Amino acid sequence: MLPIDTATLGDRSYLVHDGRVAFVVDPQRDIDRVLDLAAAAGVAITHVFETHIHNDYVTGGLALAQRTGAAYHVNGDDAVAFDRVAVRDGDVVAVGESMTVEVLATPGHTFTHLSYALREHDEPVAVFSGGALLYGSVGRPDLLGPDHARDLAHHQYASAWRLAGAVPESAALYPTHGFGSFCSAGQSDAVASTIGHEKRVNPVLLSDEQAFVEEILTGLDAWPAYYAHMGPANAAGPGAPDLSTPARADAEQLRARLAAGEWVVDLRNRVAFAAGHVAGTLNFGLDGSFATYLGWLIPWGTPLTLLAETAEQIAEAQRELVRIGIDRPAAHATGAPAGWSTEPLASFARATFADLAQVRHHRPVNVLDVRRDLEVAAARIDGTVHVPLHELPGRLAEVPDGEVWVHCAAGYRASIGASILAAAGRRVVAVDDAFDRAADAGLPVVTATREPSMAER
Known part of the structure; x- marks a missing residue:
């Protein structure tokens, strides 16, 4: 089992293989990471599984399945605009000669959420729980709106207990969310866990249902505004992203973009930005939760220009942005701020x-x-x-x-x-x-x- 961390969004995808064939759970949009990992392991990806229609990132599942010819497994009750292998509770999918994946309905994070229990040589060894049971927490139940939050919280409680009883305590737990993601109802420093460990430490498995529901609902805070665009994008079937370098902008073009009300974002760290920057630019440093906060604040669809010291930083920012559906920056510039403006630099x-x-x-x-x-x-x-x-x-x-x-x-x-x-x-x-x-x-x-x-x- 090979995890693929997307630390800046607080998520993990997984590549699981037997030495010859592999399946992937909840791949991120930039599928080249998955393809490189499979190539390094010398395995062929034959199946891709989605636990749910994601709210916090644009999936790479469809693009990965199309690139590799893998079967793309999505809940048959999800209304999607693409061909998929419809799966439902109780289905069992064979992957290679030694692995089987059982589909478990675990609503709560969404109404149609699924988890996947892995057996190797008929021995249950792991559960891929998506946004159902997380390390020390659960996925938040309010992302489909306040009208559904209470019902989903009750579902989330039942799903956590179902997972706790579906496999042995020794089974490893592999959630998609919970590493800083706003999809999580709580945070944990854990980097690995088992079902047995969660039974001893996870509040959802130590509480009665009503107490859990009331606590989780009163403890929820705001989530990023761009989440509203992720579900529709994922249901439509996103393709592979274009990570080619955007057009270059000179100082005059940057001034014109600022004057037009476009966003020009400086990716340098906050110390460098405060010391000197182009007046009117905004600082979202690559050294923090760049995509989360940029996606949260920018009016959706506003043209975006990126400023950075190096071309590698521009490429890194693009990769972060395509994961949340901001596909093509309008322009970019690299170097130092003195070359980005014909006017004196601002500072604070x-x-x-x-x-x-x-x-x-x-x-x-x-x-x-x-x-x-x-x-x-x-x-x-x-x-x-x-x-x-x-x-x-x-x-x-x-x-x-x-x-x-x-x-x-x-x-x-x-x-x-x-x-x-x-x-x-x-x-x-x-x-x-x-x-x-x-x-x-x-x-x-x-x-x-x-x-x-x-x-x-």
């Missing part, structure tokens, strides 16, 4: 929480917290304004006049927020520091007295 200050505490001793300071609601509910600096980063472009009028110090949990989102404010003509300071240092710096941090929810654990 960076600071620590200790700097903020020191300044507050001498004068009033506007502080903007761009963390999500659950983070702020757990702990916040007294007297700050809270606007979650994903809501900031539409709520700029709520940010107080004058200089604004922007903070998040570690600095990455603060730089994005600061760049949005700076592009709007505001005077900003980006707090590039860990929030858990705020109290030690002498700032008035107010903490919650309640127990953390499943989503916060």
